[in-house]
Amino acid sequence: MLERDAPAGTGRGSRTPENVPVLTVDGLVVEHRDRGTGEVFRAVDGVSLRIDAGESAAVVGESGSGKTTLAMAATGLGPRGAGEIRLLGHSLATLGRRRLRELRPEVQIVFQDPHGSLDSRQSVRSGLREIRGLQRERTSWIDDAALLERVRLSPDLLDRYPHQLSGGQAQRVCIARALLMRPRLIVADEPTSGLDVSVQADVLALLREVRQTTGAALLMISHDLAVVRSVCDSVHVMRRGKVVESGPCETVFTDPAHAYTRELLAAMPGARWRARR
Numbered sequence: 001m002l003e004r005d006a007p008a009g010t011g012r013g014s015r016t017p018e019n020v021p022v023l024t025v026d027g028l029v030v031e032h033r034d035r036g037t038g039e040v041f042r043a044v045d046g047v048s049l050r051i052d053a054g055e056s057a058a059v060v061g062e063s064g065s066g067k068t069t070l071a072m073a074a075t076g077l078g079p080r081g082a083g084e085i086r087l088l089g090h091s092l093a094t095l096g097r098r099r100l101r102e103l104r105p106e107v108q109i110v111f112q113d114p115h116g117s118l119d120s121r122q123s124v125r126s127g128l129r130e131i132r133g134l135q136r137e138r139t140s141w142i143d144d145a146a147l148l149e150r151v152r153l154s155p156d157l158l159d160r161y162p163h164q165l166s167g168g169q170a171q172r173v174c175i176a177r178a179l180l181m182r183p184r185l186i187v188a189d190e191p192t193s194g195l196d197v198s199v200q201a202d203v204l205a206l207l208r209e210v211r212q213t214t215g216a217a218l219l220m221i222s223h224d225l226a227v228v229r230s231v232c233d234s235v236h237v238m239r240r241g242k243v244v245e246s247g248p249c250e251t252v253f254t255d256p257a258h259a260y261t262r263e264l265l266a267a268m269p270g271a272r273w274r275a276r277r
């Protein structure tokens, strides 16, 4: 059996109830101005979704379909227009800056480029020390060596700088930094697409394990359906700013309702899925 992390106890700051959905997005619209033509367009166009505590949901779609824009808006980090977003039970529209800042540790983001996410001037240890300095109580549950072991890294790496880490190791450090906060929601935006194929599977296995051991919900963004299927319970298929199909992975992958989903599945390397006509 997998060892579970210590349950949330004291010292985690003000908490929101455990039973509210970690994220609900209702009719979200986000507009951007096209850098070339200067015209305003809807990068996210009326998207609704919900992620419950401990659930793992994916947003898939081709490049430019609006996945990152949706994730940034949903976590309060990017611009948002019409629609309602509730993060950990709080409406982003009415949440003041201070309260949003307090919620930040609960929502951790892992980006595609691990080296770009780490400060090149900081060793792994000093990066962790900085986070601990900002969130002393919240991060006291585990020491650095044990934290690295949680992401299957040797504590010997603590004194390395980012350029001395492989892509896979650097991404594990990013995941460790996220875990240190004991978040309620982890958003992983293409977490393996910047990595060598040989280490992608290891990082995905780690994300699966993180889900099981921490109980954190996961919002995984990917254009790779195989990645999504191996980690997530449910999937939202996005095309040109809209969600065209949502459902449990098993259903969407075996019996896709939308032609675009069928296209994505057919484009998967070694796709076994064949169109039902």
Ligand SMILES: Nc1ncnc2c1ncn2[C@@H]1O[C@H](COP(=O)(O)OP(=O)(O)OP(=O)(O)O)[C@@H](O)[C@H]1O
Pocket (backbone or CB within 6 Å): 032, 033, 034, 035, 043, 061, 062, 063, 064, 065, 066, 067, 068, 069, 070, 223
């Ligand atoms: N800050 C911005 N200003 C203007 N346009 C933007 C901005 N950010 C994204 N866009 C545009 O909005 C659309 C959606 O972009 P987004 O990054 O959300 O797509 P994505 O699905 O994450 O793509 P990818 O798979 O390539 O990461 C694209 O046409 C993109 O060029």
Ligand SMILES: [Mg+2]
Pocket (backbone or CB within 6 Å): 067, 068, 069, 189
């Ligand atoms: Mg993106």
